[in-house]
Amino acid sequence: MNELLLDDVAIRRVSVSDMANNVYLVTNRKSGEQLLIDAADDMPAIEQLIGSALGDAVNPRLIGIATTHQHWDHVRALAQAVAKYPxxxxxGTDDVEGIAEECSVRISTPLAHGDQLQLGDVVITAIHLRGHTPGSMAYALTDSSGQEVIFSGDSLFPGGIGRTTNPDDFRHLMTDVEGRIFNRYQDSTVILPGHGxxxxxxxxxxHLADWWARGW
Known part of the structure; x- marks a missing residue:
């Protein structure tokens, strides 16, 4: 999927860098307001992504840049993106310092679990998923068509959760992914991960029981 057109939003994706990071652009089709998710790398490719959405609304314009977590491969173009689009x-609050260390960008709006971003009349909810990094966030929206979409960063992929390095982090991530995503969203929810x-x-x-059994 490089494009998902719903009633309220258009979602476009480009894969960048040798790490195959996904960069997402969400456009409110009515208001034209846009959110970029993970300015991972390759600013020219990101600008092409934004340019590809010119037909998704009458007056498309970027109003925010969200980052899923602090790891270097997800923020390599963040400083350039902020300079181009102020x-x-x-x-996530607990990743703000790590992001500043990785790319010298001071996040203007730290988020806690349940905080909401407004994209016109579309609400995007931050879901704190502890474990891959301290402040990892997923971003969820519900289209008026009923379709739910979650941008999961590196916390949830096809086939399992993201990498953890010790049993406590594994338990936190599995607990949050199960409790805050699987127990709250319907099976038709589309998961758009940070890679792949x-x-x-x-x-x-x-496969949840298998993931628990697999451990960290």
Missing amino acids: VPTYA AETTLGAERP
Whole structure:
């Protein structure tokens, strides 16, 4: 999927860098307001992504840049993006210092679990998923069509959760992913991860017990 057109939003994706990071652009089709998620690398590719959305609304314009987590491969173009588009920046509170260390960008709006970003009449909810990094955030929206979409960063992929380095982090991440995503969203929810292809909660739900058993 490089493009997902829903009633309220258009979602476009480009894969960048040798790490195959996904950069997402969400456009409110009515208001034209846009949110960029993970300015990972390759500013020319990001600008092409933004340019590709010119037909998604009458007056498209970037109003914010959100970061899923502090790891270097997700913020390599963040400083360039902020310089080009001086808009508010968002990330989990517990990753703000790490992001500043990685790319010298001070996040303007730190987020806690449940905080909301407004993209016109579309609400994007921050979901704190502890474990991959201290402040990892997923971003969820519900289209008026009923379709739910979650940008999961490196916390949830097809086939499992993201990398953790000790049993406590594994337990935190599994607990949050299960409790804050699988227990709250329907099986048709589309998961758009930080790397690789999309999936749905319905495709992954049968494997939760296997993930717990697999451990960190």
